[in-house]
Amino acid sequence: MTHREEELARVLAGPEFAPVRPAGQSVYDYSLLTLRRARLLNGAGLTANSDWLGRGDSRAFPGFLRTMGWIGAYDLSLLNVLVSHQIAGDALLSHGGPGQLRSYGPEIDRMAKVYCFAASELHAGSDLKRVRTTAVLDPSDRTLILNTPSPADAKVWIGNSLHTGDVAMVLGRLVVGGRDEGHHWFRVPLREGGRVLPGVRIGRAEPKGGVTANQTGLLTFTDCRLPLSALMDRWAAVGPDGAYRSPLPRHRRFEECLATFTHERLFPSAGAAHAQLLACAVTTRFAVVKQAFGAPLIGHPHYRIRLSTAVCRALAARHALAALTSVAVARAAQGPPARDQVVHALISCAKSGCTGDARHTLAETRELCGGLGYHDDNQIAPLLHDYEIAVTFGGDNTVLGYQASRYALRHREEFDAVLDDAVAAAGGVGNVRLMRRICDVLLDRVEQSGPGEASTRWTRAVCQTLALGHWAAHPEGALGSRLMGQYAAACLLEHSLTGLRAGILDTDAVLRLEETRQAAAAAPLDGLELLGALAVPDELITAPIARRDFAERHVTAALEDLMAVAAPLAAPEGGTSS
Structure with a gap:
């Protein structure tokens, strides 16, 4: 973890942040608490507008984005309070003149006004x-x-x-x-x-x-x-004569x-990526302890297939964001990122991939934890409930696909160069090259037929290619390499019809991909190794089922809650219980 992430974990472990929503608290009080938390994080120097790409030190931006992602994993409401303030602030900071920046910039950065x-x-x-x-x-x-x-x-x-x-x-x-x-x-x-x-x-x-x-x-x-x-x-200005003037058509x-929407779409992507990592970490801890049919859940092959598939999506989202921020930081040196249509298109693709996958990952991990996964205290159900909307806000994913594909066609040479660099970083891994070709086929289809279903498929393929290129370049050990191979096979299988029609794949290749995916997914998993790959700060994991004594915790909490409810019910009318 970076120093910023360590500081965030320390703050989130403080008394003002536990539990996420205190028992019995109204929505109104919960919203006021969340605003206080937002101001605490801002006051700690963790979330200010001055950290946005193109404003502060661009090299620090990836760490800032990861910090925002972990905040989203802690509570999407808290992330959205911060983001609502920040994107509004950016509208002023990006479009205001010098006098307006002097008057209002400080209150935005300090959250002196919401x-x-x-x-x-x-x-x-x-x-x-x-x-x-x-x-x-x-x-x-x-x-x-x-x-x-x-x-x-x-x-x-x-x-x-x-x-x-x-x-x-x-x-x-x-x-x-x-x-x-x-x-x-x-x-x-x-x-x-x-x-x-x-x-x-x-x-x-x-x-x-x-x-x-x-x-x-x-x-x-x-x-x-x-x-x-x-x-x-x-x-834009209105002169003393009442006439409107602008240097822009x-x-x-x-x-x-x-232009201000470019950053807005990064935050649901980061939150969705880190929410997946958290849900997978909770599930992994539970799977190591929970016994089923005489063995821990993680010892059953079919369970491992489902868990490793969810982990692959979570890790891929992290790699996609790392690849994207690397490109965005490099291009920020050439011009304002908010006006860079190539970066805007890439961010839209990442949003589609990360938020779309989050719905599947969070649903799968909830089910992998059985009925306990549905308990609010165990973190996954609230994440599933909240992140379903992430595919819509910050720009509907389908509409973003239309816009992003138009931008990519308008700047095809530049956009292709980004994807080619991702393939080069992968060191010639065959499946990454195949995914790169899938991207071209789908974008050609958009050019021929206009935005539509092909745009949606193309945005996902671009996000997957970015993730695979970065992952292949940073495999992080044997487990990382195996999971990357599993994810690459799954991506190509998702686009197999496109590949078959274009002659990129044949039926034998598709069958081999499925065999590769199955073999990698069913292989034994070591819980500690898997948790190390997910790298979720301990301070963020509060779910009782993530503890070895989860059964004792669950029963004790259930009985305490029952007694708290039963006491006022047992009191005589007009009196108190003894």
């Missing part, structure tokens, strides 16, 4: 080109009047906004002199002294299916007056507004 990111609308969804919130310039006093034209245009799923948000960064259309100048970012105060400001209405976007402590609201604006300084003015203004 920021909210208000881009998505009910009807527009992921199609941000269709947002209809307007900010109209009133020439009489040079103020902006912010309005939500209809209920369908309400800003929705706005993290941090429901109870505590101080400021929203709102994506809307600027109208000057009756002319729609397109997309811009606006800094909109929501509360002052805890009171919602005039012109702002905040409703509930809850209850959600998970991530309950990230309080989400629905925002509407009715004649909400803002000073002209609310308009982010790095590349209209289509570039929209592209510029979307």
Whole structure:
């Protein structure tokens, strides 16, 4: 672990962070506790916006991203509170002029005010080109009047906004002199002294299916007056004559507004990767101790097949992120990462791969722990519940596939070079070369037929190729090499129809791949060696089933809970129990 990760583990082991959600605590109190935790982590120097790629020392960025990933494994609600604030802060830091940065940069970095990111609308969804919130310039006093034209245009799923948000960064259309100048970012105060400001209405976007402590609201604006300084003015301004000026053409203004989303999509990927590692570590510990049919679970071949398959996905997600951050850091030296469409496409592919696999890994590990895996205290069920939504937020994976494949086609030579480097790093491992060819076939299909199913398959193939290239270059021992071979075979089997149709594979090759996968997956597993490969900090593993005395812990806790409930029930009316 890096020094930053060690410091995070120390903080998470403190009294303010255990348990994740105290028993009997309301959602409201849990959300306030989560915000306090976010500020503690920020105050400890672990999560500030200044650590984003392109702002601080780029060499430290991979460690920062891993830190955010472990926070997501601890509690996705906590990660989302931090990310909601950070991406809103980035909208200001990326689009604000020098005066705005001086005025508001420090409060963002310190979390002195809680920021909210208000881009998505009910009807527009992921199609941000269709947002209809307007900010109209009133020439009489040079103020902006912010309005939500209809209920369908309400800003929705706005993290941090429901109870505590101080400021929203709102994506809307600027109208000057009756002319729609397109997309811009606006800094909109929501509360002052805890009171919602005039012109702002905040409703509930809850209850959600998970991530309950990230309080989400629905925002509407009715004649909400803002000073002209609310308009982010790095590349947009309204002169003393009331005329709008920008060095960017209209289509570039929209592209510029979307630049802040590049980082946003890294965080659900990192959280999903580290949540998989945590779930696999809990399951491995349980499998070593739990007896079934006269032997520990890990001693049964079919159980090992299922466990090793889950571990492969978890380790592959970690390798994919390591490969991606390496590329992003290298390219950051050439230009701002938020404007790099190749990096944006790669990040979108990683999000699709990591969050898509997390649903399968978390479901499998939950089942591998039997009924105990469904117990909230044992960590896996809450992770499964929360991370299901990760495929949707931060950009729906299917829509991201459409966008990423278009970017890759637009910059095909550069994008191909990244994948070629991944193959070269693998040292000529045959299955990595085959996956690289699968990527080309799928992208060619997108070019011929347009975005669609092939885009989705292509994003996964790209993520898998990045993971395999990095993994083959960093196998980390015999176990790592074996699991990498198992994962490579599984990836090619997933894309076997594509390979067969393109002549990359034949039926004999497909059968050999399945034999390779089965043999590697069923091989004996050493629990300690597997835990070493997963490398999950002990402080993050709180599940009772991850302890050798899990049975004693489970029974004791069950009886204590029963007595706590039974005591008030047994008390006479108007009195107390003896």
